[in-house]
Amino acid sequence: MTAGPAIVVRDLRKSYGKVEAVKGVGFEVAPGEVFGFLGPNGAGKTTTISMLCTLVNPTGGTAEVAGHDVVRERDEVRRNIGLVFQDPTLDGYLSAEQNLRFHAELYGVPKSVMGDRIRQVMEMVALWDRKDAKVMTFSGGMKRRLEIARGLLHSPRVLFLDEPTVGLDPQTRAAIWGYINELRRLEDITIFMTTHYMDEAEYCDRIAIIDHGEIVVVDSPEALKAGVGEDRVQIHTADDARAIAALRDRFGLEAAVRDGAVTFSVASGEEFVPRLFAELGMPIRAVSVARPSLDDVFMSYTGSTIRDAEAGGAGNAWMRAMARR
Numbered sequence: 001m002t003a004g005p006a007i008v009v010r011d012l013r014k015s016y017g018k019v020e021a022v023k024g025v026g027f028e029v030a031p032g033e034v035f036g037f038l039g040p041n042g043a044g045k046t047t048t049i050s051m052l053c054t055l056v057n058p059t060g061g062t063a064e065v066a067g068h069d070v071v072r073e074r075d076e077v078r079r080n081i082g083l084v085f086q087d088p089t090l091d092g093y094l095s096a097e098q099n100l101r102f103h104a105e106l107y108g109v110p111k112s113v114m115g116d117r118i119r120q121v122m123e124m125v126a127l128w129d130r131k132d133a134k135v136m137t138f139s140g141g142m143k144r145r146l147e148i149a150r151g152l153l154h155s156p157r158v159l160f161l162d163e164p165t166v167g168l169d170p171q172t173r174a175a176i177w178g179y180i181n182e183l184r185r186l187e188d189i190t191i192f193m194t195t196h197y198m199d200e201a202e203y204c205d206r207i208a209i210i211d212h213g214e215i216v217v218v219d220s221p222e223a224l225k226a227g228v229g230e231d232r233v234q235i236h237t238a239d240d241a242r243a244i245a246a247l248r249d250r251f252g253l254e255a256a257v258r259d260g261a262v263t264f265s266v267a268s269g270e271e272f273v274p275r276l277f278a279e280l281g282m283p284i285r286a287v288s289v290a291r292p293s294l295d296d297v298f299m300s301y302t303g304s305t306i307r308d309a310e311a312g313g314a315g316n317a318w319m320r321a322m323a324r325r
């Protein structure tokens with residue numbers, strides 16, 4: 001266990017020419033934490049994680065990972081971290097086990113423990129029975145699982161995952177989260193991950209929301225959702241227009257029809273519902289109350305949903321950068 005924080009970032013910056021990809025971000029990650037870096041395409045997530053992994057040099061500020069400076073102590077940082085990035089770097093012509101063995105040798109994992117460790121990490125991602133198959137025969141999800149196993153081989157103190165579930169089907173995404181949660185239980189490890197899936201950010205201990213190269217907020221998903229304050233209430237009635245007018249006149253609430261139901265936000269939704277039935281003055285056929293989601297949090301901090309923020313993005317940072325010129 002690291003004595004101090006696993007990651008300390010202060011006023012970290014990166015510019016590519018005139019593009020300020022990261023504009024002075026700062027945060028700390030505690031040992032053992034699963035820390036999520038959340039933001040739309042082009043927000044600066046990959047640039048930040050790349051600086052922490054020593055793959056990109058900052059243009060300003062400092063960052064320490066596992067107690068080492070990412071610029072001055074690059075080798076020490078590299079020894080202490082595992083990486084799972086978006087672009088696969090496995091060798092398709094080698095078997096799954098050979099890929100891991102090659103990596104273990106590269107990282108100087110002692111021969112005496114190598115075999116056991118390879119088996120342990122492959123079992124963790126349920127690939128041990130496929131150890132002899134060539135990686136080129138693997139599905140996208142299996143490759144991602146193998147990359148996670150490889151990232152763990154040398155028992156890193158911090159594991160960096162850049163969009164670990166992007167492009168995978170929901171079932172595989174859920175399985176990968178199962179492995180991450182298992183990892184948290186079995187290994188003394190800190191996990192730093194980027195994602196733009198709101199539902200996945202829920203699994204993190206804390207998340208930082210980054211937008212246009214700046215951190216807008218850092219907190220636990222629960223605290224962020226509680227900070228939004230209001231619940232979302234939906235009611236079904238025979239006359240939506242009349243219901244909307246009644247909500248405005250009797251309760252001063254602004255409602256609108258969304259997803260086929262009259263929808264509005266109110267503090268303590270569950271306590272409000274009995275009043276609603278008593279005082280709306282018209283029959284209600286059905287009602288639902290939902291706590292704020294991280295989508296609502298993102299909306300309240302950035303003024304747009306993460307999907308709106310991504311609309312128009314080509315899905316590739318480079319293509320977007322070119323398109324802007």
Ligand SMILES: Nc1ncnc2c1ncn2[C@@H]1O[C@H](COP(=O)(O)OP(=O)(O)OP(=O)(O)O)[C@@H](O)[C@H]1O
Nearest residue numbers: 016019021040041042043044045046047317318321
């Ligand atoms: N090598 C580069 N050269 C020039 N501009 C770059 C480079 N890498 C990133 N950028 C720009 O920096 C900004 C942040 O990009 P970055 O890839 O860090 O965002 P991201 O949040 O990781 O997005 P994504 O979800 O698409 O991976 C974007 O405007 C991008 O176009």
